[in-house]
Amino acid sequence: xxxxxxxxxxxxSPGQSVTISCTGSxxxxxxxxxxxWYRQHPGKAPKLIIYEVTKRPSGVPDxxxxxxxxxxxxxxxxxxxxxDEADYFCSSYAGIPNxxxxxxxxxxxxx
Amino acid sequence: EVQLxxxxxxxxxxxxxxxxxxxxxxxxxxxxxxxxxxQVPGKGPEWVGRVKSKTSGxxxxxxxxxxxxxxxxxxxxxxxxxxxxxNLKTEDTAVYYCTMGLCTGASCHWDDAFEIWGQGTMVTxxx
Numbered sequence: 001x002x003x004x005x006x007x008x009x010x011x012x013s014p015g016q017s018v019t020i021s022c023t024g025s026x027x028x029x030x031x032x033x034x035x036x037w038y039r040q041h042p043g044k045a046p047k048l049i050i051y052e053v054t055k056r057p058s059g060v061p062d063x064x065x066x067x068x069x070x071x072x073x074x075x076x077x078x079x080x081x082x083x084d085e086a087d088y089f090c091s092s093y094a095g096i097p098n099x100x101x102x103x104x105x106x107x108x109x110x111x
Numbered sequence: 112e113v114q115l116x117x118x119x120x121x122x123x124x125x126x127x128x129x130x131x132x133x134x135x136x137x138x139x140x141x142x143x144x145x146x147x148x149x150q151v152p153g154k155g156p157e158w159v160g161r162v163k164s165k166t167s168g169x170x171x172x173x174x175x176x177x178x179x180x181x182x183x184x185x186x187x188x189x190x191x192x193x194x195x196x197x198n199l200k201t202e203d204t205a206v207y208y209c210t211m212g213l214c215t216g217a218s219c220h221w222d223d224a225f226e227i228w229g230q231g232t233m234v235t236x237x238x
Contacts, residue, residue, distance in 0.1 A: 006155075034223035038156075045208055045231055046156065051224035057213055089155055093223035097172055100146070100222060104155040 003101035004029065004090055011109040017078040020106045022090030023071060028101050030071040034093035037066060037075045040105075041086045050075060077108070085110040113137040113227050115145075115209050120232035123199055127236070131194040133209030133229055140190035142166065144212060144221035147183060147194050149205035149234075159207070161222065162192060176202075199236045206231045 005023040012018040022029065022037075029035055035053045038046035048057055050066040053073060063078045073092070077084055090103040119131035133145060144167065147159040160173045160183045171183050182195040192209060212219050213226035220226075 004155075032223075034220075036224045038225075045210075045228035046225070047228075048213060048224055048226045051213055051220055057224075057226060091156075091223075091225075098158070098174070099161060099172055100148075100158040100225075102148075102156040102158065 003094075003098075004092060004103035006088075006090060006103040006106045008104070009107045009109065011111055012077075012080045013111045014080050014082065016080050017076060018080060018108065019074050019076045020088055020090075020108070022073045022075070022092075022103050024073075024092050024101065025071055028092040028094040028098075029068065029073055032093045032095075033068070035066065035068055035073040036091045037064075037073075038089045038091065039084075039086045040089065046089060080110050082110050084108060113211075115211060115227055115229035117207075117209055117229035117232045119194075120207065120234050122235045122237065124238060125199060125201055125236055127199050128195070128197045129199065129234060130196070131207055131209075131232060131234075133192045133194070135190045135192075135211070138211075141187045144219075145183075145185065145192040146210050146212075146222070146225060147192075147207060148210055148225070149203075149207045150231075151205045156208075157205070160194070163221075196234070199234075201236050201238075204234060204236050206233050 037050035040046045146161040150156045209229040210225040211227040212221035213224040
């Protein structure tokens with residue numbers, strides 16, 4: 001059982017938007033504004049797409065956006081494209097000694 | 112190009128040992144904090160351990176399931192971080208990644224935003 005809870009699956013049609021949730025606790029997601037999101041294609045390493053809840057690393061399109069309310073963070077993917085079909089993981093800083101907690105992942109299907 | 116190149120891994124029996132290596136290039140390795148993350152195929156990643164740079168004190172932290180069995184070390188002269196895994200258990204079976212935090216401007220997110228990843232290496236612990 002992962003430390004952060006994500007829905008196992010999500011789906012949307014090309015061009016639509018989809019939102020993925022990530023629920024933690026008051027010790028991690030609720031305490032720190034250090035939630036990050038990763039996209040992972042099969043057989044590949046995760047790729048960072050959101051950090052500090054809402055920020056995008058250089059090169060990540062603005063179709064990806066993040067937010068947080070209380071102990072739950074969310075990732076929204078707008079204007080879905082076929083390349084967005086992948087697994088998405090959230091992560092939260094959790095301090096010493098746990099450092100970083102991850103979610104179990106959400107498989108996004110672009111119909 | 113900033114890169115982390117991994118080596119090591121493979122098949123080992125329960126109770127056995129393995130050492131993974133993670134070599135960095137394209138950046139100032141001595142300043143980097145390196146983290147190890149593992150992932151059982153089909154599951155979410157799991158934070159394993161992290162070594163700070165020597166200039167930041169060099170502290171090493173471990174996740175509870177591996178503490179006392181795994182050792183992270185670094186050789187800055189070789190720009191390499193190691194993960195020594197002893198007394199391996201079947202539940203240690205996973206793909207192991209080394210990773211490094213995102214640096215923007217004057218600050219780096221060493222512990223909360225992992226931007227650079229190694230290619231991953233499979234560790235299988237089986238009788």
